[in-house]
Amino acid sequence: MNPTAEDMLSVSATRADGMTPSEIWPNSSFFNRAISQSVESGAKRIERGVEINLTPRHRIKVDCMITPIIEEEYPTEILVELSDANAYEKVLNEANQQTVQEAAKESIQGMAHEIKNPLGGIRGAAQLLELELENEELKEYTQIIINESDRLRKFIDRMLTPSRVNEKxxxxxxxxxxxxxxxxxxxxxxxxxxxxxxxxxxxxxxxxxxxxxxxxxxxxxxxxxxxxxxxxxxxxxxxxxxxxxxxxxxxxxxxxxxxxxxxxxxxxxxxxxxxxxxxxxxxxxxxxxxxxxxxxxxxxxxxxxxxxxxxxxxxxxxxxx
Ligand SMILES: Nc1ncnc2c1ncn2[C@@H]1O[C@H](COP(=O)(O)OP(=O)(O)O)[C@@H](O)[C@H]1O
Ligand SMILES: [Mg+2]
Incomplete structure (x- = not known):
């Protein structure tokens, strides 16, 4: 066990020396299973997201690579390499996040433009209509169309802005x-x-x-x-x-x-x-x-x-x- 493994598995190499895995980690069958499968198959295996109970209350999640080292016919040693699965997931998540955000940005902006373009037309048409109206009372309605178009336009502009930093x-x-x-x-x-x-x-x-x-x-x-x-x-x-x-x-x-x-x-x-x-x-x-x-x-x-x-x-x- 290297120092990182001692850390990760909460046991010192000195203490673990000469003990079987089930003596060291009585709550986890992981090492026994990994070892017997390797002995049987003689092949290298990779497992992701394996949970190991170090103690009843301390559980770690690891990705592991188990390599039997075969000298004659049977493995004489088995190399177990562990890495923190949560760290790996975090990186994956982060990479995903960036793709998600690219898509999100495009979709919000696309949607905003789709709404904004016809808005100009609606507002313009309402203004023309207003000029033709002889009944003053009806102008109240064209005003609503114009004002609401303006409000919607401002809202969309606000939606579009987050993609750039304005004033720092x-x-x-x-x-x-x-x-x-x-x-x-x-x-x-x-x-x-x-x-x-x-x-x-x-x-x-x-x-x-x-x-x-x-x-x-x-x-x-x-x-x-x-x-x-x-x-x-x-x-x-x-x-x-x-x-x-x-x-x-x-x-x-x-x-x-x-x-x-x-x-x-x-x-x-x-x-x-x-x-x-x-x-x-x-x-x-x-x-x-x-x-x-x-x-x-x-x-x-x-x-x-x-x-x-x-x-x-x-x-x-x-x-x-
Ligand atoms: N702190 C939180 N706890 C639980 N669920 C959350 C939390 N924050 C966000 N969510 C979930 O994510 C969804 C999307 O959030 P958001 O993008 O802010 O949209 P909205 O609040 O309008 O639904 C929420 O509807 C909710 O289901
Ligand atoms: Mg919300």
């Missing part, structure tokens, strides 16, 4: 979180339990204030909608070092976690939750996560989703430099 300024992430919390509290009549775990040493970060507020608001609103009346939302901030996002290595990254103890994204929409128009709520638009992701990505960052120990984690990573 120095932002204090905690000030933004506090502001969003005050908005969310104002929106909800019932009391919401929000606990905070801030790292006060986090410096300002350059970003588009309006957009970052929008992204954080979308995530915290979702968390509010997910919890019940006794539920809690936790806001946690940290600095992370040496983080690769969108194939770029960042020396320092701000990590903002929005954690809630609700049920998590329903499994049937989990894979597509960051797509526009995918919603698990009757009154939802399915745009919240997609817009938030676009905003953070246009700042060089990433939002990811994880479910762990009955808690829902939305993590914003925002590069500092």
């Amino acid at each position: 300024s120095d932002l204090n992430i905690h000030e933004i979180l506090e502001y969003v919390v005050s908005v969310v509290r104002a929106e909800n009549s019932q009391n919401i339990n929000i606990s905070k775990d801030y790292d006060p040493s986090i410096p300002d970060v350059a970003g588009d204030r309006e957009q970052i507020i929008q992204a954080v608001l979308n995530l915290i609103r979702n968390a509010v909608q997910a919890i019940d009346e006794n539920g809690t939302i936790t806001l946690k901030t940290r600095i992370r070092r040496q983080v690769t996002i969108q194939n770029k290595l960042n020396r320092h990254v701000i990590e903002v976690e929005i954690i809630d103890d609700g049920p998590g994204i329903p499994p049937e929409i989990e894979a597509g939750a960051f797509y526009p128009m995918i919603t698990g709520r009757a009154e939802g638009t399915g745009l919240g996560l997609s817009i938030a992701q676009q905003i953070i990505q246009s700042h060089g960052g990433l939002i990811s989703y994880e479910r762990e120990y009955d808690e829902t984690y939305f993590t914003i990573l925002l590069p500092m430099d």
